[in-house]
Amino acid sequence: MNANAAVLPTKEGFEPAVIQWLKEALNRNVFEAVLIPVETPAEDSFAYLLIKDPKFLDLASPLPPIMPVQGGKAIGRLTMRGDLNKRVAAIIRPCEARAAIELTKLKQAHLTNLTLITLDCPGVLPLSDYLDDPAAGAARFREAVEQDNRSPMRPTCQICHRFSLAEAPATDLHIGTLGNDDGAAVIVPGSLEGERILAQMGLTEDGDESGNLPEMLERWSTRAEQLTATQTERRSEAHAQLQEQVAGADRLLDIFGSCINCHNCQRVCPVCYCRQCYFESTALKLPPENYLARAASKGALRFAPDTLLFHLGRASHMALSCVSCGACEDACPMDIPVGQVFSLLADGAQEALGYVAGRSVEDALPLVAYEMDELHDVEQAYVEIYREQEVQDA
Amino acid sequence: MSEEKTFVPSIVYFMCSWCGSGGAETAAAHHLHYPENVLPSRVNCTGALPAVHILRPLIEGADGVVISGCHPGDCHYDDGNFRARRRIALVKSLLDTLGLEPERVWFRYVAHGEGRRFVDTAAAFNEHIKTLGPNPLKTRSDT
Numbered sequence: 001m002n003a004n005a006a007v008l009p010t011k012e013g014f015e016p017a018v019i020q021w022l023k024e025a026l027n028r029n030v031f032e033a034v035l036i037p038v039e040t041p042a043e044d045s046f047a048y049l050l051i052k053d054p055k056f057l058d059l060a061s062p063l064p065p066i067m068p069v070q071g072g073k074a075i076g077r078l079t080m081r082g083d084l085n086k087r088v089a090a091i092i093r094p095c096e097a098r099a100a101i102e103l104t105k106l107k108q109a110h111l112t113n114l115t116l117i118t119l120d121c122p123g124v125l126p127l128s129d130y131l132d133d134p135a136a137g138a139a140r141f142r143e144a145v146e147q148d149n150r151s152p153m154r155p156t157c158q159i160c161h162r163f164s165l166a167e168a169p170a171t172d173l174h175i176g177t178l179g180n181d182d183g184a185a186v187i188v189p190g191s192l193e194g195e196r197i198l199a200q201m202g203l204t205e206d207g208d209e210s211g212n213l214p215e216m217l218e219r220w221s222t223r224a225e226q227l228t229a230t231q232t233e234r235r236s237e238a239h240a241q242l243q244e245q246v247a248g249a250d251r252l253l254d255i256f257g258s259c260i261n262c263h264n265c266q267r268v269c270p271v272c273y274c275r276q277c278y279f280e281s282t283a284l285k286l287p288p289e290n291y292l293a294r295a296a297s298k299g300a301l302r303f304a305p306d307t308l309l310f311h312l313g314r315a316s317h318m319a320l321s322c323v324s325c326g327a328c329e330d331a332c333p334m335d336i337p338v339g340q341v342f343s344l345l346a347d348g349a350q351e352a353l354g355y356v357a358g359r360s361v362e363d364a365l366p367l368v369a370y371e372m373d374e375l376h377d378v379e380q381a382y383v384e385i386y387r388e389q390e391v392q393d394a
Numbered sequence: 395m396s397e398e399k400t401f402v403p404s405i406v407y408f409m410c411s412w413c414g415s416g417g418a419e420t421a422a423a424h425h426l427h428y429p430e431n432v433l434p435s436r437v438n439c440t441g442a443l444p445a446v447h448i449l450r451p452l453i454e455g456a457d458g459v460v461i462s463g464c465h466p467g468d469c470h471y472d473d474g475n476f477r478a479r480r481r482i483a484l485v486k487s488l489l490d491t492l493g494l495e496p497e498r499v500w501f502r503y504v505a506h507g508e509g510r511r512f513v514d515t516a517a518a519f520n521e522h523i524k525t526l527g528p529n530p531l532k533t534r535s536d537t
Contacts, residue, residue, distance in 0.1 A: 243493075248492075251493075319484070367481060372466065380502040
């Protein structure tokens with residue numbers, strides 16, 4: 001799979017190298033524009049910038065410490081209305097690429113002429129932690145990345161097991177930094193387009209002067225596989241623990257009890273695909289007698305109503321496409337572990353239907369496709385308890 | 395009488411407008427009876443039943459939801475029941491993960507002529523829910 005990989009020249013560190021590479025690509029018209037996170041002028045956040053003029057790339061940050069906007073959402077916004085007519089590169093994290101792939105299948109993004117470039121992701125800090133002191137947050141992030149320590153990261157990042165694309169590169173290019181010291185990086189194509197771009201940029205196996213490529217690739221994929229295994233274990237442990245905390249009506253309502261119905265989790269979710277949200281539509285805005293009747297049957301009714309329906313219903317819409325990015329949890333003003341609960345629900349639902357969100361544009365969406373012979377445990381077998389009577393009826 | 399015996403579950407029965415409700419018509423023609431606490435509700439096709447409409451009664455006071463559609467291969471729209479099966483698998487998986495008793499949802503094929511099967515399904519599900527007991531979400535005011 002890594003046959004046409006190359007070494008990314010990283011003399012001045014990894015991030016400047018990526019930026020230098022992108023600048024060269026812009027100058028050579030390999031890309032018409034680049035979509036990349038850039039620190040805001042106030043230096044307290046990051047935002048995606050669609051960069052046309054290479055000088056803006058000086059401010060770019062390929063691996064920012066936070067994820068205020070999910071890259072999949074940015075790509076969806078850029079390409080929702082149709083294909084790009086010029087080639088654009090998007091520098092994103094693996095979960096953002098997976099969200100973009102899901103959005104493409106949901107016909108809310110178009111990947112034609114869009115080169116997805118992903119990086120090995122160390123996770124990101126929770127937004128609230130970072131915003132308390134951006135400078136200290138950035139320093140904390142760099143330190144954690146150097147020490148390979150995920151504990152200061154978001155809870156969903158701590159248990160992320162799809163942070164690299166060593167197994168199956170689903171994107172056009174993947175920049176692998178794991179396993180090689182001093183910011184050395186390999187750049188691995190995952191598509192013909194990726195290979196073409198590497199060739200165009202003069203980055204090919206033959207062009208590798210150092211001759212280190214095979215060892216670097218080996219070190220990268222070994223480290224990535226090793227980390228994936230430990231993270232997968234960590235994820236299943238964390239999910240087992242979380243399930244104990246949420247299972248059952250009482251515990252579930254305790255967790256979602258502090259929800260203020262702001263619907264931020266829905267707004268920031270990259271794969272919440274409904275053009276009109278059912279939970280914000282008039283379908284759930286009912287005449288007062290409906291609420292009085294429900295209050296009568298339950299004894300009382302919480303306002304605003306339908307909190308649990310919102311969360312469960314939203315899960316029923318997007319759990320199969322959920323990429324466990326944790327954007328929802330970052331956006332929750334009440335610190336509800338909504339990202340963790342949804343990653344738990346998503347893993348269960350995707351396993352039940354044999355689907356992995358964002359793995360490939362080729363995999364059909366599970367609610368669009370079906371097999372005739374499947375899921376028989378869902379069907380309730382008929383036990384003919386009144387067989388004799390049936391004969392009499394006839 | 396013990397509490398279990400006096401418990402009358404409230405049950406929503408979603409049936410598709412071809413086979414499911416056809417089964418109900420056949421049952422009516424044969425003067426077959428099903429428990430009165432089962433509330434029938436017709437949908438165009440089980441494949442057109444959104445997951446939210448299964449979740450909503452379970453949150454708002456139903457003790458169980460039963461869905462019946464055409465047998466595999468008999469769907470009026472070719473593949474609605476196969477799609478429904480996937481969607482119900484999804485709902486059951488969500489309920490299972492959250493410990494909300496996925497067994498409160500049943501999915502069974504009932505053909506137009508199977509009036510007996512329709513009333514059996516309603517009666518058997520009613521008994522099944524009686525043994526399960528009331529839905530804990532039913533009395534929660536903070537949903």
